[in-house]
Amino acid sequence: MLGTTGRDRVAAARARGPGGTSPARRVYPAALSGGGGRVVTERRASVTRNTLETRITVAVHLDGTGAGTRASGVPFLDHMLDQIARHGLFDIDVDCDGDTHIDDHHSVEDIGIALGQAFAEALGERRGIQRYGHAYVPLDEALSRVVIDFSGRPGLHFRADFRRPRVGTFDTDLTREFFQGFASHARATLHMDTLHGDNDHHRIETLFKAFGRALRVACAVDERAADAMPSTKGTL
Secondary structure, three states, X not given: OOOXXXXXXXXXXXXXXXXXXXXXXXXXXXXXOOOOOOOOOOOEEEEEEEOOOEEEEEEEEXXXXXXXXXXXXXXXXXXXXXXXXXHHOOEEEXXXXXXXXXXXXXXXXXXXXXXXXXXXXXXXXXXXXXXXXXXXXXXXXXXEEXXXXXXXXXXXXXXXXXXXXEEOOEEOOHHHHHHHHHHHHHOOXXXXXXXXXXXXXXXXXXXXXXXXXXXXXXXXXXXXXXXXXXXXXXXX
């Protein structure tokens, strides 16, 4: 689905119907085998979420370059999705037709849900991944910390007391709603803290940048345990 136009992606999504997902493709290209070494798996997924409030298609490639198109219908969120993709080196396509004439809440929350579902699908059974990731990211006076564990146990611990209700037209409360949707549907434990900062644009942006960096670490394949389940329980 990556590389197609937004209209093509939406048409394909609607053809699948509400809540449709396409399973992550598992391919083993010979060019990536390293001359007889471990074969790299291409990790992709696409998810459709259609409700009475939003119609969303999300496609991700975990081993990407930060490419893709972001068309959420919420300009500030597009800017933040760019931070996740570019700093996480994920290819992410997002198309959303939402009821933004009411407000941005449903679109932002449901995109977080769909993105979480896409990451969960692309990671499969999570064998061989680092599982844990963390990052500190500054932006001028602002500093945020994000820690993630693809534990299979969803939970968000979020500390960011924003000083104003909006950044431009974006409701700052929706920052938490986006990450709550992701954590719940990616089945991940997510800790997010803004440690310093006066400018809420900077504080929100550092959260999204740190999230992208932490995701990048957690989703990376552990070269020393590429076939192992990163849990003493044997499952995540």
